[in-house]
Amino acid sequence: MLEFDQRRGGQAVIEKNLGAVYTPELLADWVASELLSHLPRKKSLLVIDPACGDGALLRSVLKRGARSSIRIAGVDIDARAIKKAQKTLPPGSFLKIVDALQPGGNASDVETGWKDLVGQDTVAGVISNPPWGASMTQSAADLRRAGYYLAQGQFDSYELFIELCLRVTPKHAILAFIIPDSLFLPEHKALRTLLLERTQLHLIARLGEGFFDQVYRGTAVVVCEKMQPRLARSVECFRLRKELRDQVFSNRLSLQDAKAREGHLIPQKHFQSDPERRFSIDVSLQDQFVFQKISRQRSDWASWLISGRGVELSKTGSVILCPKCNTARPVPRDEARLTCQNCGLKFELSEGIRKRIIRLSKAVPSGWRRLIVGEDVDRYSCDSSRIIEDKVPGINYKNPSSFEGSKLLVRKTGVGIKAAIDETGAFTNQVVFHYRAKPNSTPSFFLDYVLGVLCSRVMLAYHLKRTGESEWRSHPYVTQKTIAELPVPLVSEGGRQWRQARAIANAVVERRRNKPADSSTDLRVDALVAGLYDLDSKACAWVLNVLDEAQSLQSITTMRADVSQLRAVRV
Helix, strand or coil, X not given: CCCCCHHHCHHHHHHXXXXXXXXXXXXXXXXXXXXXXXXXXXXXXEEEECCCCCCHHXXXXXXXXXXXXXXXXXXXXXXXXXXXXXXXXXXXXXXXECCCXXXXXXXXCHHHHHHHHHCCXXXXXXXXXXXXXXXXXXXXXXXXXXXXXXCCCCCCHHHHHHHHHHHHCCCCCEEEEEEEHHHHCHHHHHHHHHHHHHEEEEEEXXXXXXXXXXXXXXXXXXXXXXXXXXXXXXXXXXXXXXXXXXXXXXXXXXXXXHHHHHCEEEEHHHHHCCCCCCCCCCCCCCCHHHHHHXXXXXXXXXXXXXXXXXXXXXXCCEEEECCCCCCEEECCCCCCEEECCCCCCEEEHHHCEEEECEXXXXXXXXXXXXXXXXXXXXXCCECCCEEEECCCCCCCCCCHHHHCCCEEEEECECCCCCEEEECCCCEEECCEEEEEECCCCCCCCHHHHHHHHHCCHHHXXXXXXXXXXXXXXXXXXXXXXXXXXXXXXXXCCCCHHHHHHHHHHHHHHHHHHCCCCCHHHHHHHHHHHHHHCCCCHHHHHHHHHHHHHCCCCHHHHHHHHCCCCCCCCCC
16 A cells, blocks of 8 residues: 555545545656657547546657557546546547446446447556555456455555456557555566566566655656567566766756666566466576576475464554454554454444554563564574563464474565574564474474574675566565575485585584674585585676665675685585
């Protein structure tokens, strides 16, 4: 959901529910130019925006289009937005107050509703900054009945608008979208698959944060053509690095010049052949050899472990107690009226009793447990900074046995991968994933082996390239699915990789014992991991180069500074 200052009053709340954030001219002009560069040279072309807002994108199409024959059409569900658009677009522009997702109403099918809207005109292009995180007026079931395949599980409103445009436009229509960079996250695989199977991708750009005021999400741009894709064709890809983004914002560099400087080509088949359909736009053709060498070691290593996550509370431990039965629940962010899950009482947030059940403390009094939160988990080490009150009714503590014994912890939030092994039995909270060995089936050294691979510079370089997390952003995080997809080799007893894995585990045990960390032991773990993947000197140089490129991140800088050379060691 987009971030808005609700103190601005009723209109701000309306815009928040609609996912409305109007496109700045700088971005609108560039995306319009990208769209126009792919449109055919015909006498008359119709360009539509199914979520036109105040008409910024359509204005840019008219401004950037040298041909006077370009016609525009815009629809939006917000009457105020359409009134703004009418004041700035040419008289006679086609503008309608319509729910684009169901223009004919719930009883009409979407395609017929759009034909009624645009008449006999053929749509040549679509340009849109569709709503991000808008509150939907229809249920997911109603949307699926209306033919929206993507209305499943956790989905975002912008995904449905992309699917809409692919449904209602003719073959060879050019589509240009400004969307959040959640496009690159694992949970949006279905959208990426849709784009890969039904379009020829022309451009994928990851622009980062700062283009929209008070919106703390990165911006992406996708330009594509509705057609059966030719997978050998290349996609123009580029990331707008922070230093270039600052130049763009200060008008010292245009987005077009930034693309010319940073852009590179990737065949669409590279995205299509990825099982998760990832848009790994940072993996250039020059990177492919090493990247694929590591990727080939992908396995179901996580199935050897029992995974879970901690108590569903933030590190503050703020809860609200039912005024009738004292049953607790985490303090909600947005809800003002609550229903007790125990007794069913409906009450206002202000009527409940606030309490903190997490404290900063090393001492553990009776009725409390040690607690590890995200910031307690570092690379190879963790130390509980807090305690949590045990057995508060209503709080889902998870099964206490899942925290016992030796467990691998991975921090959800933050850049890169922070992992450690805890043997204290401490509880964890919601931003720490934990993994325990399956009894009687997982090798005794497996947790230390996996820890060494996850914390290695080799895996960090792979992760940065695969996810594009090479710069600071507001809410970086990994998911359990992201972690499970990391290519940790499964090893068979007696083989070379088995011996290599045992050597990694032994080095990790020594690394964990050394406090503060001994750089030579740390380097030995990394060298053994490089040997596990059979990396040569050129591949090791690639790893260090990736870390060099991410030096603006403090945690990455520290890791790069610890080692000037990395050479694979094989046992």
